[in-house]
Amino acid sequence: MAITERQRSAYIAATAADARVNVELEAEGMTLNIGPQHPATHGTLRIVVRLDGEQVLWAEPVAGYMHRGYEKLTEVRTYPQITTLVNRIDWLGSFCNEVPFILAAEKLMAIEAPPRAQHIRCVLFELGRIANLILFLGDMGVQLGALTPVFFAFRDREHVLNLIEAATGGRFHPNFDRIGGLKEDLPKGWIDETKGVLKKVVGFCDEIEDLLMGNEIFEQRTRGIGVIPPHIALEYGMSGANARASGIDFDLRRDEPSPLPWSQCDFKVWTHPDGDSFARYWVRLQEVREAAKIVEQLLGTMPSGTIQAKVPRIIKVPPGEAWVHTENPLGEMGYYLVSQGGLGPFRCKIRTPSFSNVSITPWLLRGVFVPDVITILASLYFILGDIDR
Amino acid sequence: MADDTLEATAEPEAPDMLRQPMLDLLQSELGDDVLAYDLIPGDELVVRVERTAWRRAVALCKERLGLTYFCFLSGIDWKPNPGLLGEKAWEAEEAVIEATEGALDADAGDDDAAGADAAAADDAAAEDAEAAARSPQTGFRTGVAGGESRFQVFARLYNVTTHVGLTLKVDLDEAEPRIESLVPLYRGADWHEREAWEMYGFDFTGHPGLRHLYLPSGFEGYPLRKDFPLLARIVKPWPGLVDVEPMPGEEADPDADPLAGVE
Numbered sequence A: 001m002a003i004t005e006r007q008r009s010a011y012i013a014a015t016a017a018d019a020r021v022n023v024e025l026e027a028e029g030m031t032l033n034i035g036p037q038h039p040a041t042h043g044t045l046r047i048v049v050r051l052d053g054e055q056v057l058w059a060e061p062v063a064g065y066m067h068r069g070y071e072k073l074t075e076v077r078t079y080p081q082i083t084t085l086v087n088r089i090d091w092l093g094s095f096c097n098e099v100p101f102i103l104a105a106e107k108l109m110a111i112e113a114p115p116r117a118q119h120i121r122c123v124l125f126e127l128g129r130i131a132n133l134i135l136f137l138g139d140m141g142v143q144l145g146a147l148t149p150v151f152f153a154f155r156d157r158e159h160v161l162n163l164i165e166a167a168t169g170g171r172f173h174p175n176f177d178r179i180g181g182l183k184e185d186l187p188k189g190w191i192d193e194t195k196g197v198l199k200k201v202v203g204f205c206d207e208i209e210d211l212l213m214g215n216e217i218f219e220q221r222t223r224g225i226g227v228i229p230p231h232i233a234l235e236y237g238m239s240g241a242n243a244r245a246s247g248i249d250f251d252l253r254r255d256e257p258s259p260l261p262w263s264q265c266d267f268k269v270w271t272h273p274d275g276d277s278f279a280r281y282w283v284r285l286q287e288v289r290e291a292a293k294i295v296e297q298l299l300g301t302m303p304s305g306t307i308q309a310k311v312p313r314i315i316k317v318p319p320g321e322a323w324v325h326t327e328n329p330l331g332e333m334g335y336y337l338v339s340q341g342g343l344g345p346f347r348c349k350i351r352t353p354s355f356s357n358v359s360i361t362p363w364l365l366r367g368v369f370v371p372d373v374i375t376i377l378a379s380l381y382f383i384l385g386d387i388d389r
Numbered sequence B: 001m002a003d004d005t006l007e008a009t010a011e012p013e014a015p016d017m018l019r020q021p022m023l024d025l026l027q028s029e030l031g032d033d034v035l036a037y038d039l040i041p042g043d044e045l046v047v048r049v050e051r052t053a054w055r056r057a058v059a060l061c062k063e064r065l066g067l068t069y070f071c072f073l074s075g076i077d078w079k080p081n082p083g084l085l086g087e088k089a090w091e092a093e094e095a096v097i098e099a100t101e102g103a104l105d106a107d108a109g110d111d112d113a114a115g116a117d118a119a120a121a122d123d124a125a126a127e128d129a130e131a132a133a134r135s136p137q138t139g140f141r142t143g144v145a146g147g148e149s150r151f152q153v154f155a156r157l158y159n160v161t162t163h164v165g166l167t168l169k170v171d172l173d174e175a176e177p178r179i180e181s182l183v184p185l186y187r188g189a190d191w192h193e194r195e196a197w198e199m200y201g202f203d204f205t206g207h208p209g210l211r212h213l214y215l216p217s218g219f220e221g222y223p224l225r226k227d228f229p230l231l232a233r234i235v236k237p238w239p240g241l242v243d244v245e246p247m248p249g250e251e252a253d254p255d256a257d258p259l260a261g262v263e
Helices: A005-018 A023-028 A070-076 A079-086 A094-109 A115-143 A148-168 A190-213 A216-222 A230-235 A277-300 A353-358 A370-380 A384-388 B002-009 B019-033 B051-063 B087-104 B111-133 B189-200 B231-235
Strands: A030-034 A046-052 A055-062 A320-328 A331-339 A347-351 B034-040 B044-049 B069-077 B151-159 B164-172 B178-180 B203-205
Touching: A046 A370, A055 A370, A070 A079, A070 A347, A079 A094, A094 A115, A094 A320, A094 A331, A115 A148, A115 A190, A115 A277, A115 A370, A148 A190, A190 A216, A190 A277, A216 A277, A216 A370, A230 B069, A277 A370, A331 A353, A331 B069, A331 B151, A347 B069, A353 A384, B019 B034, B019 B044, B019 B051, B019 B164, B044 B051, B051 B151, B051 B164, B051 B178, B069 B164, B069 B189, B151 B189, B164 B178, B189 B203
Parallel strands: B044 B164, B178 B203
Antiparallel strands: A030 A046, A046 A055, A320 A331, A331 A347, B034 B044, B069 B151, B151 B164
16 A cells, blocks of 8 residues: 555656746756755655756655644543643744633533633633744744854743743643633733733834844845735635735734624734745734734733633543634634543544644745745744654 | 435525525526535535536636635545544543543533533434435535545646635545546645545546645555555554553453454
């Protein structure tokens, strides 16, 4: 059943011929292996590129170095145990992974968490988004040779991580969301602390805008590089900032009804018409500012009351199927949960944004120059745990 | 089977102005190839189509319904999971907890008694529902919109302007799970189908190159099939549903075969 090396090379040759880039010279090309351990891959993604001089003939991402088989593992675990697993999918915004899973289980159980719990969930979700995207804003600079932004990013992300740690006990893997509510209430003084940190986050955005967006080298390295037209982006299932940078006005926080109180917040969904690496950076920068706005509003309207709805001691989810998706820092994340009434899911399909966002690379990298490969990979912004699951 | 599902869901309280027309179009274009559907107004639409009409149905969704965003494609194996050996252990524990809770809350009022009655009624209802949910063809329990075989492929498509999506399902032959590829319609289906191919062993005809995505080439077996053993859990059945270790003071069951039920 396994495909032979010969079939594989025939497929790659056909792909390369399709690239229409100096096919005659293909025999003299050179194969360049990027990764699996490479600073530009944010983890262990390997990309094999075939070069003709400085130009890429074809590129082939090789994933799976971090595949942990979560979809299989969910089938032998109970619902409360699964949040620990899904924390490790997008490890820079871990709390955001827990939310859609818990919401899917709650949907099947017809339980709704109390308003205060939904509010705190939403605040932590947006803080996860800020912590995640701040790192991108600095990291993109370092991929292009600007070292300063990444230090600023780590400095200011620390403030946000401290907040997440203070509220949940975990800096990276909170494991804080529960079916029907949350593990604990917010600590005393946390809301005031958060307001202070939000000012620092907005300050970071202004700083990074000064440093990078007006920088001539940055513009030249990113403008017009890796352009994705909107219809191609949709076919590949690209979501989140990558889709919005191609002019697709699509944000699940605004477009879909959710138990989380995004509909009570006033925020703008930014899009950019260009679809290039610069647009993807710009959209994410605006997104951090909007997330800070959302958190600020939510802190102002935080309801009082309990944080946990009444749930059975042993959680059994009634038979049924539920699909819940949310706008995660990297794009659309969703769980298709199939329950047969047991203690754990019968089947749990995890739809992760990076998987679809990276599947475009063979199409996108054709014909680009070697340094731009790094720019494009950095601007697509994927997290390996999110591809490999 | 199909008729049952049609009747059961044909009485929505408030008609869904977005999803109902989508369903109507699919039904008028595909006719009998729409085998079953489930429409929850304002929430979800699941349509199960005939195997031969798979690509035609998806093309209709893309071109006529504007579902241009390819969300995901994956598979389901409806065979009961043989790895859930420990679920009985959990149920015993649950009975103990319920008994102690009952004793503790006995003087707290008769709320819990009413709750227990309701729970018993729920259990009975659940058993009826369970019997109804079994597929007459395979005897396996199936999900929303039913199923006639062990394997199913399901895909989700979405419209980014109207913000409505739908899930399409198709049954696959158990002996020869083969289905048309969606790559000609959505380029993004490439990786999703490669994943379903290596995880379930489904063959997608017309796919440009079914190669391993996550697993090393030469990997044998299909990990997400229910009969593929989760080796780590057999060596050491911990934690979770398969937690069958004896409690202190209890004798381990010498007949318990950790590989029971695993083919």
